[in-house]
Amino acid sequence: MRLGISGTYSSGKTITGMALSHYTGIPRTKAKTMREILPEAAPGKTLDECTAAELLQMVVVRHVDRAVHESRLWDGFISDGSSLQEWIYGSVRVTVGINPNDSVHLSDLESVEKTPELAFFEDVMSELGKAMKRHVKGTFDAFVHLPNELPLAEDGHRPVNERFRSMSDEHLMKTLTELEIPYHIVGGTLPERLARIAAIFDLPVVRTAEEAIALAQREYDAMDVRDETERAADTTLAADTVPAQERRSPESPAELIRSLLVDKYGMVESDLDADATFESLEVDSLVLIEMAVVLERRFAVRVPDSELVPELTISEAAALVESKRLATT
Structure with a gap:
């Protein structure tokens, strides 16, 4: 249907x-x-x-x-x-x-x-x-x-x-x-x-x-519904406060996943071992749904809720997205 x-x-x-x-x-x-x-x-x-x-x-x-x-x-x-x-x-x-x-x-x-x-x-x-x-x-x-x-x-x-x-x-x-x-x-x-x-x-x-x-x-x-003038102001502020060498978008699924966990969900970078499962990090299914939406948009792939599950490790989730990305190229 x-x-x-x-x-x-x-x-x-x-x-x-x-x-x-x-x-x-x-x-x-x-x-x-x-x-x-x-x-x-x-x-x-x-x-x-x-x-x-x-x-x-x-x-x-x-x-x-x-x-x-x-x-x-x-x-x-x-x-x-x-x-x-x-x-x-x-x-x-x-x-x-x-x-x-x-x-x-x-x-x-x-x-x-x-x-x-x-x-x-x-x-x-x-x-x-x-x-x-x-x-x-x-x-x-x-x-x-x-x-x-x-x-x-x-x-x-x-x-x-x-x-x-x-x-x-x-x-x-x-x-x-x-x-x-x-x-x-x-x-x-x-x-x-x-x-x-x-x-x-x-x-x-x-x-x-x-x-x-x-x-x-x-x-x-999780959708960005700000007015465009508000977005522009935030972008300018970010550019003024973040060192030039740090102003870049995550280039790989692993980088984006870690960035989301740290910047959006307040986790500590040193706690994010590649072999740590989302479950062990207390990342619930609602957060994973939000993460799937961001990954889909960033890498133009389909990440079903049934595949991005709490039992996956960070490296396994990154590999899942990377495999889907390669399949579309």
């Missing part, structure tokens, strides 16, 4: 997808989010400061990243949205403007002025939509659509408003119908969503909803 979790901004797609993956044991695709793509695509900018050209770049980057991760899990996956999300979010901007909040004064029947830039943006989004719809139709078996029933998260990453959300929500369902991809609208609390989705698709259940949600919340909390 290749299942997508659909919905507009702040509908709970990410946390629902994470929890459903833990609840059923079905792997989740882990393509980069827009806020992770943004620092490379438009350094120092927030999403509402991006130009039409920068938004197009990010739409393409995310579509490609989604396609790569989906292809690696062809036997079955759960996905936080699909490439339809980016296409529709772009298409709606043709009506409400590149920064939707600039048009909040317009009525529901009004559109922003179609400048030459916006007209070109519309043409490009229309053509991208054709390719993205073909991709989604050939990739997904079904969707769960989360209704627009939650308040808009005020985290600085969503330059949108209720008009944008409702337009996107309607467009998403209309497109799924057009593509003849089965979808079910599932709302309610997170435990209610998990139970209903599993029942609709007859999915396996490998742990309780409470356990799955706790794991998902830990994973979600």
Whole structure:
């Protein structure tokens, strides 16, 4: 089952997808989010400061990243949205403007002025939509659509408003119908969503909803959701306080694992013997899930929860990731 979790901004797609993956044991695709793509695509900018050209770049980057991760899990996956999300979010901007909040004064029947830039943006989004719809139709078996029933998260990453959300929500369902991809609208609390989705698709259940949600919340909390200006300030501060010879990213899985244990989890470097197991270091399964996410992102590999287990030593975990990395080159 290749299942997508659909919905507009702040509908709970990410946390629902994470929890459903833990609840059923079905792997989740882990393509980069827009806020992770943004620092490379438009350094120092927030999403509402991006130009039409920068938004197009990010739409393409995310579509490609989604396609790569989906292809690696062809036997079955759960996905936080699909490439339809980016296409529709772009298409709606043709009506409400590149920064939707600039048009909040317009009525529901009004559109922003179609400048030459916006007209070109519309043409490009229309053509991208054709390719993205073909991709989604050939990739997904079904969707769960989360209704627009939650308040808009005020985290600085969503330059949108209720008009944008409702337009996107309607467009998403209309497109799924057009593509003849089965979808079910599932709302309610997170435990209610998990139970209903599993029942609709007859999915396996490998742990309780409470356990799955706790794991998902830990994973979600590990995401970097700071504003881009805050990230830039932290980067500048780090550059000013860390000696030049120490300013580098870990180059190997072993280095990254040790770095995470020391810098993020407060362990002492001298205690991290290569033959020490995570269990002996009192590293629990929740920490290992967070570590797997970081390793997957850094080395572009899939590290299932069932493989990165407390019984592994640091060197065995590093060898596991290295073998997966070599297999993809």
